[in-house]
Amino acid sequence: MHISIREFATSDWGRFQRSRLALAGVGVILLFMLLAAFAPYIVTDPTQIEMRREQDGQTLRPPFPPSRLNLFGTDQLGRDIFARVVYGLRTSLIVGILVRGISMVAGVLLGLISGFFPRYVDDLIMRITDIMLAFPVILLAMTVTAVLGPGLVTVCVALALVAWPDVARLVRGQALSIRGQTYVEAARCVGAGSWRILLRHVLPNCMGPIIVAFSMGIPGAIMYEAGLSFFGFGIQPPTPSLGSIISDGRGYITVAPWYPGFPGLVLTILVLSVNLVGDGLIDVMNPRAASGMQYNRSAT
C-alpha cells in the first residue's frame, strides 16, 4: 500500500489532522522502543534498594517522592520507579508484538483455510472460534496462566490463545469474498493449486485489513498482560511489568500516589499511541471509512 505525500496533502483537513496524530503516535512508540532497547544505558539499576536517605539533616524512609534523583519517585524499597517503568515497557512491548504476531499468524492461516477449503473444515474451525469467543476473555487467560504457571512465555501463549479467533473470523470473511473473484478463477484455470492461490492471490489481497487488525490488536494484548500481572496471574517478579508495579503500588495509594500513578500513565500513553497509529492506518487503507472504527475487545 503506497501513499505519496501529495495524496496525504490533498485529503481533507480532518484526515490530515488524523495522520498528524498518527505520526505523533509513531514518534512516541519509537521513543518508548529506544528507551526499552537501551534501558541499561539510560536508567539506573531497577533492583537497587535504598532503605534510608539523609536529606537536610533528616533521615527519610522510602517511598521517596519524585525528585531530580528519581524522576517518578521510588517504591517502598527505595527502588527507582522510572527505571522499573522503563524495564516494564520492555515487557509490554515484547508481549504486545509477540502476542499479536503469534495470534495473527495462527488467525490468518486458520481464517484462510476456513474461507477456502471444504465446508466441513470451515464448520470445524468456525465452531472452535465460537467456543473461544464465548469465553469471558480475562477469565480464560487467567485460567490458562494458572494451568501453565505464570511467566512471560505462558502469558504470551494465553493471550495469543484468546486473540486468534477474532483474526480468523476477519480473514475468513475476506477470503470468502475474494474466492469468487475472476482472478482466482483464472489462476485455477491455469492449474494453480489451492495453497498457491491462497498464498499468492488471496493473502496479498487481504493485506489491508490484516495490517489494520495487527495494529489494532496490540493495545489489547498490552492491556491484558498488564491486567494479568496486576492480578498476579502474569509476569512474576523480579521481571518488571507495568501491571505488577501498579499492583504493588496499590497499598501505597494514599502515601505515595506517584507509585501506582506514573506506571499507569506511561501505559496509557503507550496504548493511546498505538491506537492513534491504528486509526491513521485505517484512514490510509480505507479513506471512505469515517473515524469511529471498532476497537478490538479491549476489556481491561
Next chain:
Amino acid sequence: MLGYSVRRLIQIVPILIGLVTVLFALLNILPGDPARMMAGPFADPDVVKTIREEMGFNRPLWVQYLDNLGNLARGEFGRSYQSRRPILQDLIEVFPKTIQLAIAAEVASALIGVWLGVIAAARRNGWADRLIMTIAALNLSFPLFWLALMLQIAFAVSLRLLPPSGYGIGFDRFIILPAFTLALPSLGLLARITRAALLEVMAEDYIRTARAKGLRNALVMRRHMLPNALIPIVSTIGADFVRLLGGIPIIEVIFAWPGIGKYAYDALVFRDLPALQASVVVLAVSVSLVNLAVDLLYAYINPRIRYV
C-alpha cells in the same frame, strides 16, 4: 422471527458443551488437589481421602467429565467446593448484582456517549469536536484496573465523596464508581461511532432538503439525522454491552462488588471447578442472549432487514 430466535438459542448448546469441555480439561491439568484445598492446609490425610471419595475425585476422569455434563444438562450446577452451598443458590444471589452494574454502566455510557457524539458532529472540526474526540480516544486507552484505582484515589480517598468499594442495596452510592469506571471506555467508543454515523447521514440529500425548507438545526438533528444514524449506534451499544460483560470481572474484583465476575475469580483462585464453570456458562449464555436481542432490535429499527 420466533423460529429464528429459537434456532439461535439452540445453537448455543454445542458452544456451551465446548466451553465446559475446555474448562474441564484446563482445570484438571491445573496443579493442586481440590480435596486438599477443601480440607485446609493442616488436615489429616484420612480427612482428605474421605473428601476425595465423597466428591468423587478418585473416579476416572472421563466418568467425572460425563457425570459433570449430565448434571449440567439437567440444570444441576452442583455444590461449590468453596462455600459448600448449591451453586445455583450462589448464582441467584450474585448474578442480579452484575446485571445491575452492567446496565447502570451501559445506560450511563449510552446517554453520555451519544450526547457527546451529537455535539461533536454538530460542531464538526470546532474546538468542542476536537476536545470530545480527544477525550474519547483517551478513554479508550485507559487500562481499566488503573483507571479504577485512580478514581478511587480521587473520589473516595481525596474528596471523600463516594465509598471506595463494596456493595449497597439498590442504586446506591456504591454503584457510582464501578459503573462510571466501566462506562468511560464505552462512552468514548460510542461518541466516536455516533459522530461518524451522523457525519455520514449529514451528506444525504434529504438533510439538505430539510435544511432548505428552513428547519431549525436542532430539529434536523432530532428528526432526520439521529433516527437514520441509529443502526450503527444500536449495534455498537450491543457489541459494547458484550465487551462490558468481559471487563466486569476486573471491576468487580477491584471494587469488591459481589457479582458473578468476582464469584468466578474467587472460584478460579480456589480451583473451584463447578463454581467456575457455572459462572462461565451463565456469562456465555448472557452474551448470546444480548447478541440475539441486538439482532432482533436491528430488524425492528431497520425494516429492510428481515430474519427468516
